[in-house]
Amino acid sequence: MVLDAKIPAGELEKKWEDYKGHCKLVNPANKRNLEIIVVGTGLAGASAAASLAELGYKVKTFCFQDSARRAHSIAAQGGINAAKNYQNDGDSTFRLFYDTIKGGDYRAREANVHRLAEVSAAIIDQCVAQGVPFAREYGGMLSNRSFGGTQVQRTFYAAGQTGQQLLLGAYSALNRQVGLGTVKNYERHEMLDVVMIDGKARGIIARDLVTGKLERHFGHAVLLCTGGYGNVFYLSTNAMGSNVTAAWKAHRRGAAFGNPCFTQIHPTCIPVSGDHQSKLTLMSESLRNDGRIWVPKKQGDTRKPNEIPEEERDYYLERRYPAFGNLVPRDVASRAAKERCDAGFGVGASKQAVYLDFKFNMMRYGRIEASKQGNHNPDDATMLALGKEVVKEKYGNLFDMYAKITGENPYEVPMRIYPAVHYTMGGLWVDYELMTSVKGLYALGEANFSDHGANRLGASALMQGLADGYFVIPYTIGNYLADEISVKAIPTTHEAFEKTEKEVAERINKLMSIKGTKSVESFHKRLGKIMWDKCGMARNEKGLQEAILEIQQLRKEFWSDVRIPGEIESFNPELDKANRVADFIELGELMCMDALDRKESCGGHFREESQTEDGEAARDDANYMYVAAWEMVGDCKWNLNKEDLKYEVIKPSSRNYK
Amino acid sequence: MEHYNMNLTLKVWRQKNATAQGNFENYQVKNISSEMSFLEMIDVLNEQLNAEGGEPIAFDHDCREGICGSCSMHINGRAHGPWDATTTCQLHMRAFKDGDTITVEPWRAAAFPVIRDLVVDRSAFDRIQQAGGFVSVNTGNAQDANCLPIPKDDADLSFAAASCIGCGACVAACKNSSAMLFVSAKVSQFALLPQGQPERTSRVLNMVAQMDKEGFGSCTNTGACEAECPKEISLTNIARLNREYMKASFLAE
Numbered sequence: 001m002v003l004d005a006k007i008p009a010g011e012l013e014k015k016w017e018d019y020k021g022h023c024k025l026v027n028p029a030n031k032r033n034l035e036i037i038v039v040g041t042g043l044a045g046a047s048a049a050a051s052l053a054e055l056g057y058k059v060k061t062f063c064f065q066d067s068a069r070r071a072h073s074i075a076a077q078g079g080i081n082a083a084k085n086y087q088n089d090g091d092s093t094f095r096l097f098y099d100t101i102k103g104g105d106y107r108a109r110e111a112n113v114h115r116l117a118e119v120s121a122a123i124i125d126q127c128v129a130q131g132v133p134f135a136r137e138y139g140g141m142l143s144n145r146s147f148g149g150t151q152v153q154r155t156f157y158a159a160g161q162t163g164q165q166l167l168l169g170a171y172s173a174l175n176r177q178v179g180l181g182t183v184k185n186y187e188r189h190e191m192l193d194v195v196m197i198d199g200k201a202r203g204i205i206a207r208d209l210v211t212g213k214l215e216r217h218f219g220h221a222v223l224l225c226t227g228g229y230g231n232v233f234y235l236s237t238n239a240m241g242s243n244v245t246a247a248w249k250a251h252r253r254g255a256a257f258g259n260p261c262f263t264q265i266h267p268t269c270i271p272v273s274g275d276h277q278s279k280l281t282l283m284s285e286s287l288r289n290d291g292r293i294w295v296p297k298k299q300g301d302t303r304k305p306n307e308i309p310e311e312e313r314d315y316y317l318e319r320r321y322p323a324f325g326n327l328v329p330r331d332v333a334s335r336a337a338k339e340r341c342d343a344g345f346g347v348g349a350s351k352q353a354v355y356l357d358f359k360f361n362m363m364r365y366g367r368i369e370a371s372k373q374g375n376h377n378p379d380d381a382t383m384l385a386l387g388k389e390v391v392k393e394k395y396g397n398l399f400d401m402y403a404k405i406t407g408e409n410p411y412e413v414p415m416r417i418y419p420a421v422h423y424t425m426g427g428l429w430v431d432y433e434l435m436t437s438v439k440g441l442y443a444l445g446e447a448n449f450s451d452h453g454a455n456r457l458g459a460s461a462l463m464q465g466l467a468d469g470y471f472v473i474p475y476t477i478g479n480y481l482a483d484e485i486s487v488k489a490i491p492t493t494h495e496a497f498e499k500t501e502k503e504v505a506e507r508i509n510k511l512m513s514i515k516g517t518k519s520v521e522s523f524h525k526r527l528g529k530i531m532w533d534k535c536g537m538a539r540n541e542k543g544l545q546e547a548i549l550e551i552q553q554l555r556k557e558f559w560s561d562v563r564i565p566g567e568i569e570s571f572n573p574e575l576d577k578a579n580r581v582a583d584f585i586e587l588g589e590l591m592c593m594d595a596l597d598r599k600e601s602c603g604g605h606f607r608e609e610s611q612t613e614d615g616e617a618a619r620d621d622a623n624y625m626y627v628a629a630w631e632m633v634g635d636c637k638w639n640l641n642k643e644d645l646k647y648e649v650i651k652p653s654s655r656n657y658k
Numbered sequence: 659m660e661h662y663n664m665n666l667t668l669k670v671w672r673q674k675n676a677t678a679q680g681n682f683e684n685y686q687v688k689n690i691s692s693e694m695s696f697l698e699m700i701d702v703l704n705e706q707l708n709a710e711g712g713e714p715i716a717f718d719h720d721c722r723e724g725i726c727g728s729c730s731m732h733i734n735g736r737a738h739g740p741w742d743a744t745t746t747c748q749l750h751m752r753a754f755k756d757g758d759t760i761t762v763e764p765w766r767a768a769a770f771p772v773i774r775d776l777v778v779d780r781s782a783f784d785r786i787q788q789a790g791g792f793v794s795v796n797t798g799n800a801q802d803a804n805c806l807p808i809p810k811d812d813a814d815l816s817f818a819a820a821s822c823i824g825c826g827a828c829v830a831a832c833k834n835s836s837a838m839l840f841v842s843a844k845v846s847q848f849a850l851l852p853q854g855q856p857e858r859t860s861r862v863l864n865m866v867a868q869m870d871k872e873g874f875g876s877c878t879n880t881g882a883c884e885a886e887c888p889k890e891i892s893l894t895n896i897a898r899l900n901r902e903y904m905k906a907s908f909l910a911e
């Protein structure tokens with residue numbers, strides 16, 4: 001496979017301008033004859049579908065939820081980055097670019113990331129124009145906060161519901177197009193294959209999840225905006241339905257998979273409470289603006305948190321990383337939490353947790369509020385009460401969620417948190433135009449691998465999803481479709497549709513006819529355990545080799561012993577899940593292979609064999625400065641292609657947050 | 659928080675498809691931990707049904723964080739169950755005690771036909787949004803975001819209305835199956851913002867017309883919707899919707 005990233009020549013700051021000035025265009029009359037399939041209605045899919053329809057293309061969208069508005073993006077909490085420099089604190093396009101490359105531990109493409117930083121400001125403008133109610137200051141201007149891995153305040157937010165507000169904005173733009181008849185939405189539909197004609201993606205096979213019937217849909221181009229695959233770990237902060245199936249089918253049809261092992265483990269999630277756990281809940285990174293992380297200095301300390309005096313607390317992030325303190329990037333914070341817990345300093349019943357404590361900042365805010373009220377010498381109780389109100393306004397919904405889940409009041413006792421799987425930097429390999437290695441097949445948003453290298457900075461996924469959908473794909477897709485204007489819509493009676501649908505049907509029949517003894521859920525749980533234990537926060541050669549064998553074994557067992565109740569042609573969530581888990585199992589194997597191949601540590605990928613004396617990740621630029629683009633060459637047989645990363649502007653150095 | 663385990667009887671609505679006759683089935687579940695979420699308890703029951711060769715109960719859910727609006731169970735006569743301001747997925751078993759019998763039904767409303775068991779079709783909500791729940795601004799048309807200062811109080815009120823998750827509990831809770839709270843939330847979000855002004859009249863007229871077309875009932879101000887809304891969408895939004903509608907009807911004449 002030849003991988004051509006198609007990065008435009010010229011100076012980094014001019015590449016995107018130059019590209020836009022020279023890419024091919026499609027005239028409005030021709031756009032009306034071109035059909036585009038958009039799978040996924042999250043930030044990436046909804047923004048792309050709306051923007052493309054506004055341009056005049058005929059668009060169909062697909063999502064497995066009952067409404068486009070429920071895509072997993074809705075759950076994003078903390079915020080979205082943009083290089084607006086409204087705070088006058090030294091932000092710029094270059095700094096956002098630099099922070100993202102550095103945060104990604106020098107494993108992302110300079111050209112893509114620079115473009116992302118360039119378009120970031122326009123995203124905020126667009127969202128505000130749509131009526132997205134971002135948080136504001138009393139003067140009426142937009143408010144900002146900080147996220148990890150940066151020293152400026154560039155994060156825009158709407159309480160702890162930023163993803164919801166941004167998605168509802170994109171959904172409203174989409175709705176407008178549905179009303180105008182330029183978009184048709186297919187809800188409760190799951191894409192189960194890509195249809196290839198003459199080497200190009202020309203449509204999809206989708207299953208109507210209500211009737212169970214298979215459908216064929218043609219498109220001159222197909223966009224996969226299907227989100228991340230964190231649920232391969234079973235427990236993650238992702239929604240229950242998030243899956244890899246669409247991306248995996250594309251992979252099986254020839255699309256290379258980039259850096260599959262790059263997984264983000266988020267440091268601040270509510271800890272596991274028992275075997276019944278079905279998902280993990282994130283406590284937004286924004287909380288680290290005002291929460292201080294600590295464990296007792298004494299191992300196995302059983303005192304209640306409020307009984308442990310200040311001098312017996314170890315604020316280990318502030319101790320180890322004085323420059324960034326509690327706002328170090330996620331990978332660093334997660335490993336530091338694991339290190340403390342493994343060393344016996346963990347708290348709570350399971351001892352797999354650390355404290356996130358708001359008391360200090362509640363007091364600080366309380367003092368400010370009191371002084372606004374003219375009380376310059378407030379007592380502790382007054383400060384605490386006033387401070388609680390401030391914290392409530394900023395994070396109220398998160399605090400409520402914590403209280404409902406744990407039964408504890410986080411305004412009174414520190415939260416207990418622990419790292420959990422959250423985001424996947426890996427995904428379908430795409431070139432500068434967001435096209436996968438299959439012609440006419442694109443990947444946007446979390447589904448692609450492109451912008452976050454080995455670790456994503458907080459508030460950058462929302463930015464990337466909307467950048468891809470609003471501001472990148474509307475240009476780059478024209479460059480491809482300009483050469484397709486003479487292609488008439490291909491009837492879905494074409495043999496390629498016929499054949500692909502048959503293959504999908506056969507696989508479903510096969511799944512249903514196994515009639516084994518074990519539930520789909522039980523396989524998913526077992527896969528998750530293998531992945532978490534051996535391909536999770538710390539990885540080593542022996543563990544990964546074992547994991548590969550265990551997963552291969554699990555796959556055999558799945559295909560001979562899974563039991564799926566119900567019928568094919570009916571509403572059958574167990575069958576939907578079986579389709580997804582079958583793909584997760586194959587993906588799990590590839591992730592372990594990728595992790596095994598990459599003998600360095602970088603970002604979220606921590607190989608125990610590759611660390612510095614003080615336990616920090618040790619990168620190996622001489623040997624691993626590449627994107628691993630895996631190509632499937634036989635049934636679960638892979639070839640590794642390498643796209644070398646060239647840094648022309650930034651000099652990779654060892655990441656230092658001290 | 660003290661944990662405890664409980665044994666429960668569940669009375670669950672089972673219905674094969676939209677046209678089939680539905681009925682309640684009784685199930686026993688054992689050793690349910692008070693730490694579980696309500697849906698995790700249903701997961702346990704489903705695994706049990708699966709093991710016995712039965713068919714699991716179908717229900718909508720996705721985020722399990724109270725934000726996507728998928729989950730939709732009517733529990734012991736209340737939309738989303740006994741806790742105030744809480745979605746089904748955020749309801750935890752701490753709310754129940756050993757020996758309880760829990761009745762679980764789908765949303766009941768003519769405009770929300772049952773698809774299977776506890777799953778209903780809420781696409782009417784999407785169609786209402788498509789009729790006018792937007793600001794007509796194409797991508798790329800926007801000016802710098804801070805060129806449009808918006809008083810914080812307006813922005814906060816608009817946000818509070820915009821936090822509706824589209825779950826449909828308001829409709830399920832209402833004896834008339836009215837969708838006024840849902841529609842008023844969207845109309846209010848835009849009516850409170852300068853961006854919403856140019857289409858203020860057409861938006862409210864079109865959304866209300868679509869709401870009526872979908873077969874939702876009328877509002878008689880009983881307030882059951884507000885009481886059951888997991889996002890505490892305020893009744894003042896309905897008052898605002900009524901004002902907006904009156905004004906728009908007048909202008910349109």
Ligand SMILES: Cc1cc2nc3c(=O)[nH]c(=O)nc-3n(C[C@H](O)[C@H](O)[C@H](O)COP(=O)(O)OP(=O)(O)OC[C@H]3O[C@@H](n4cnc5c(N)ncnc54)[C@H](O)[C@@H]3O)c2cc1C
Pocket residue numbers: 039040041042043044045062063064065068070071072073074075076077078079080162163189190191192225226227228237238239242243245246282284422423444445446447458459460461462463465
């Ligand atoms: C709890 C949580 C909080 C987060 N908070 C933040 C934050 O504060 N800031 C930030 O920047 N990022 C955050 N993230 C990350 C961010 O939310 C996601 O990366 C981003 O929203 C992904 O958007 P997307 O459009 O790529 O995909 P998604 O929103 O995941 O959408 C995927 C879409 O694809 C559809 N789909 C998937 N498979 C199929 C299929 N086979 N057939 C048909 N349809 C399919 C789904 O129905 C859905 O519509 C958070 C993530 C989580 C889990």
Ligand code: SF4
Pocket residue numbers: 821822823824825826827828829839840843883886887888889890891
């Ligand atoms: S108004 Fe409340 S109850 Fe009604 S759909 Fe919105 S969130 Fe649900």
Ligand code: FES
Pocket residue numbers: 718719720721722723724725726727728729745746747748
């Ligand atoms: S499952 Fe998303 S709100 Fe309950």
